[in-house]
Amino acid sequence: DAGITQSPRHKVTETGTPVTLRCHQTENHRYMYWYRQDPGHGLRLIHYSYGVKDTDKGEVSDGYSVSRSKTEDFLLTLESATSSQTSVYFCAISALLWYEQYFGPGTRLTVT
């Protein structure tokens, strides 16, 4: 299995609180991604990174920011969480952009 961990695995937070999710990889892959998965919508791309300090927006980036200060870590921040951001968040990595992505175990986030 690809070495990808996500933390925390579960989180409950209140509306308006900032939240940071962490993705850590040990594969030294250049590309990292954040997705959210919701019933009826499938997997949707939030942001992705193509190198240290190089990131770009995905389909559903509003309300989210990311940072990548080291190859192995990709952080997803919800500046002020809303109930619509209740979801399961997956991080993925790949050696080539979009190709053969390997996913982490996911973080279940509930915003009350």
Place this chain on the structure above:
Amino acid sequence: EDQVTQSPEALRLQEGESSSLNCSYTVSGLRGLFWYRQDPGKGPEFLFTLYSAGEEKEKERLKATLTKKESFLHITAPKPEDSATYLCAVQSTFDNYGQNFVFGPGTRLSVLP
């Protein structure tokens, strides 16, 4: 806008009963089509990449094929452990800040013993 649909939404098979899952896509120009498997409570697991019409890939009881408009995931003599949600995703040739990579909604497969 790139679109990916999958059918059926859910499929129940008896063990050993072969069938196919469909992934239809509308993209400006296909660069790659990907199949993933997702077990409940876990992240998707990569299965195949297909690049051009006519291409086929196999892994155990699974075979993926590709035409200009759709891809099929054929499951031969399935076993209960093949039960999962199967996702397809497509990458198009026009790079539009991430909009060129799209997942389909998935097919939920149940294989009964």
